[in-house]
Structures are given as C-alpha cells and as structure tokens.
Amino acid sequence: MAEKTEVYGIYSDKFALRFDKMILLKASVMREAKLMEHPLEDGSTIADHRILQPVEIEIPVLLPAGDYTSLYREINQAWIDTELFNIHTRVGIFKSMAFAAMPHDENPDQVDVIPMVLRFKEVRLVTTQYQALPARKVARPRDQSTVSRGEQTGIEKKDDTLLEKILF
Secondary structure, three states, X not given: OEEEEOEEEEEEOOOOEEOOOXXXXXXXXXXXXXXXXXXXXXXXXXXXXXXXXXXXXXXXXXXXXXOHHHHHHHHHHHXXXXXXXXXXXXXXXXXXXXXXXXXXXXXXXXXXXXXXEEEEEEOOOOOOOOOOOOHHHOOOHHHOOOHHHOOOOOOOOOOOHHHHHHHO
C-alpha cells in the first residue's frame, strides 16, 4: 500500500539539490514485506517470518516549458549513470534511491509543460568478503586454498584400461 506525502526535494548523495527547476507534485511511498507462508498438515497456513522489500517511491513531476530540454537531459543522464539520490519527504529522508523508471507523456494539449513520473527504488549495497577455509574445515583436501602453495597442476589419471578394451 502506498502512502502519499509531500516531497521536499531530490538530493544527490552529497546532499545537493538536484533538478531544482522541476515541479514536484507529490510522493507515493511503497513499503512492503514478503511474508513467508507454509502449509500445515491440517490445511491451514502459517507465516513464520517476513522479508522487507526495498522501498519504492513514485514522484509525478512537471518539467516547465523553458527548461524541459535541459532538465530531461539531466534526468536521463542520472538514470543512465545509476546515480543514487536522497529523497526528502514530510515523513523522512529516504537514502540510496536509484531510478527504476522515468516514463513521460508528450501531449499537444500541454505545450507549456511535460509531465513525468519518476520511480525510484532503494538500493541496498553490501560488501562481500571472501576468505579461504583452512584445510581442517574443507571436506576434500584438494578443495583447500592453494594461496600459500603457489600454482598447482592437476594429476593426470592413468586408467586407460577400459578404453583399450573397447578399441582393441
């Protein structure tokens, strides 16, 4: 379910106002969670945990006639570059938001403005870590790390007896 709220501005990650000549109309903020449901033997279901989905924000905007070309170019470049934004609304600041879509309509009845709907989705960045397991924690010794042993070559298997029986 989306909650509608007033949007104060779209800011860069350095908190500089972006697209300042654009007219922001409202913000629809979607906070959703996926409930993990499982069937029971009696036919009922049980939900044992939930996964929080990334926040999505939809902002209808208007690009004024005098600035719509440069504003559209700036929005399009930010969309292509996957720039992250902070969106400030009445209920709070939503950080690490990326463009998900930027559809627009060009209508001959609206010559002085171009309406767009900017859709943002929260980006959750994680840092992965890799660490080789020691030999005692690996099921097969050949799968252990070879970092301290240098480059290793494979061992050639010499079981050609089956092949020889087929060929001769």
